[in-house]
Amino acid sequence: MEVESILSQLDHLNTISSALDVPKDVRQEMIRQVADYANHFIEELPHVKGFYERQPASLEIGDHPSTLSHLLALYEKEVVGTGINAASGTHLGYIPGGGVFVSALADFIADITNPYAGVYYASPGAVTIENEVINWLKSIFSFPENAVGNLTSGGSISMLIAFNAARDKYAIKNEKVVKSVVYLSEQVHHSAHKALRILGLEDVVVRQIPLDNHHRMIPDILSQQIEMDQSAGLMPFMVVATAGTTDTGAIDPLNELADIAEKNNLWFHVDAAYGGFFILTSRKSLFDGIQRADSLVVDPHKGMFLPYGLGAVLIKDSSTVLHSNRYEAHYMQDADKDELIKSPSNLSPELTRHFRGLRMWLPLQIHGKQPFIACLEEKLLLVQYFRYLLVRNGFRVGPEPDLSVSYFWYPFEEDADEKNKSLMQQIHSDGDVFLSSSVIDGRYVIRIAILAFRTKKSTIDRAMHMILRCLRKIQE
Numbered sequence: 001m002e003v004e005s006i007l008s009q010l011d012h013l014n015t016i017s018s019a020l021d022v023p024k025d026v027r028q029e030m031i032r033q034v035a036d037y038a039n040h041f042i043e044e045l046p047h048v049k050g051f052y053e054r055q056p057a058s059l060e061i062g063d064h065p066s067t068l069s070h071l072l073a074l075y076e077k078e079v080v081g082t083g084i085n086a087a088s089g090t091h092l093g094y095i096p097g098g099g100v101f102v103s104a105l106a107d108f109i110a111d112i113t114n115p116y117a118g119v120y121y122a123s124p125g126a127v128t129i130e131n132e133v134i135n136w137l138k139s140i141f142s143f144p145e146n147a148v149g150n151l152t153s154g155g156s157i158s159m160l161i162a163f164n165a166a167r168d169k170y171a172i173k174n175e176k177v178v179k180s181v182v183y184l185s186e187q188v189h190h191s192a193h194k195a196l197r198i199l200g201l202e203d204v205v206v207r208q209i210p211l212d213n214h215h216r217m218i219p220d221i222l223s224q225q226i227e228m229d230q231s232a233g234l235m236p237f238m239v240v241a242t243a244g245t246t247d248t249g250a251i252d253p254l255n256e257l258a259d260i261a262e263k264n265n266l267w268f269h270v271d272a273a274y275g276g277f278f279i280l281t282s283r284k285s286l287f288d289g290i291q292r293a294d295s296l297v298v299d300p301h302k303g304m305f306l307p308y309g310l311g312a313v314l315i316k317d318s319s320t321v322l323h324s325n326r327y328e329a330h331y332m333q334d335a336d337k338d339e340l341i342k343s344p345s346n347l348s349p350e351l352t353r354h355f356r357g358l359r360m361w362l363p364l365q366i367h368g369k370q371p372f373i374a375c376l377e378e379k380l381l382l383v384q385y386f387r388y389l390l391v392r393n394g395f396r397v398g399p400e401p402d403l404s405v406s407y408f409w410y411p412f413e414e415d416a417d418e419k420n421k422s423l424m425q426q427i428h429s430d431g432d433v434f435l436s437s438s439v440i441d442g443r444y445v446i447r448i449a450i451l452a453f454r455t456k457k458s459t460i461d462r463a464m465h466m467i468l469r470c471l472r473k474i475q476e
């Protein structure tokens with residue numbers, strides 16, 4: 001091709017492609033519109049419902065360019081106006097969190113500057129921030145300095161990294177798979193089962209250890225089961241404990257389970273995805289033994305109220321994580337080989353990734369940890385207040401919760417499960433406050449999960465009003 005032709009085509013393409021680099025005045029106007037929308041959204045939160053049962057209209061990508069103001073209006077109607085309002089304090093289902101404001105600013109800065117947070121050499125500053133967040137987490141859970149960690153997109157990927165390390169340490173492959181045993185409880189989060197399947201451990205023997213009447217794993221039974229499995233020629237290799245179960249908020253007796261794991265040379269994993277940050281509160285002693293875990297999962301997008309997309313995993317034996325995840329390729333030969341564990345990509349299946357450390361680092365630097373801790377203490381009291389209101393209004397509640405998740409049901413004289421299910425449906429179509437359901441000990445129950453930072457006493461009063469309003473409808 002003639003150079004003149006190249007130059008003229010470049011000229012032509014540039015007039016089209018430069019649209020992606022938005023000029024300053026347009027940029028300012030766009031930022032203003034987004035800021036206005038964000039402020040409007042936050043100001044309206046106290047007045048909107050927790051759940052909208054409707055489905056979104058078309059959000060198809062059109063053939064013609066659209067305007068930001070049009071798209072923001074569409075977003076408000078079809079995204080914010082459908083499903084659970086997870087940023088609102090009225091989200092009391094599943095495990096909420098909320099999404100603190102400063103994290104949004106951090107994401108904005110991270111996206112504008114776009115540092116490469118996968119490899120130390122590429123952005124020593126960004127990776128140092130990632131690692132300082134990990135260091136902070138290690139200090140909270142009293143993990144040793146030489147433990148490693150990774151910021152992930154959430155608990156499920158954290159679990160995958162942890163189990164992968166356990167598998168590699170015990171070299172569970174080929175014919176060993178069907179003889180290996182994992183111990184967990186029926187209240188374990190389903191992401192544990194999913195991780196086993198993804199890792200090719202679908203065929204391991206899984207033992208569900210029974211729970212006591214506070215929904216905590218019973219150590220004696222675990223001990224006996226391990227012994228039985230050993231005498232049967234099986235190979236016990238991992239105990240999965242939960243510090244804050246999703247359904248009931250229970251914390252397994254970590255120290256006793258750690259003793260058993262240690263005595264039998266098993267990998268001790270603690271899933272603290274939901275409950276972990278309560279170690280910073282007056283419930284600290286319930287977490288005794290968590291520092292003895294070989295691997296630990298905790299979700300800042302739950303207990304630190306960050307926007308979705310931030311989980312963390314801590315692992316003591318770095319060699320186990322490096323085994324599967326480290327990779328050296330020619331195109332990465334400039335990366336410093338001695339900096340292995342400094343680079344997130346060597347501890348995770350991800351290479352190129354969002355610079356997610358900033359969304360935790362910035363709020364912690366700006367607010368300090370005290371507001372986070374106060375918020376967690378507040379949730380512990382709110383669940384007690386909610387339970388008090390429920391009992392006073394004739395409902396039955398589950399056992400005193402370890403943390404901020406509990407459950408209730410109405411003691412209808414007959415068809416209690418069916419009628420509580422109808423009550424749940426009423427609550428969903430009312431939508432003022434969002435609750436979810438579960439089946440616990442064979443009974444249909446309605447869960448309360450209080451963790452959103454915007455959930456306050458007034459939210460609980462509002463929830464109670466809604467529940468009574470819905471109950472009256474069932475009883476009509």
Ligand SMILES: *Cc1c(COP(=O)(O)O)cnc(C)c1O
Nearest residue numbers: 154155156189191246271273274
């Ligand atoms: C939420 C949760 C998970 C899964 O985490 P995600 O961030 O949703 O992937 C795992 N374990 C427990 C106890 C949880 O509450």
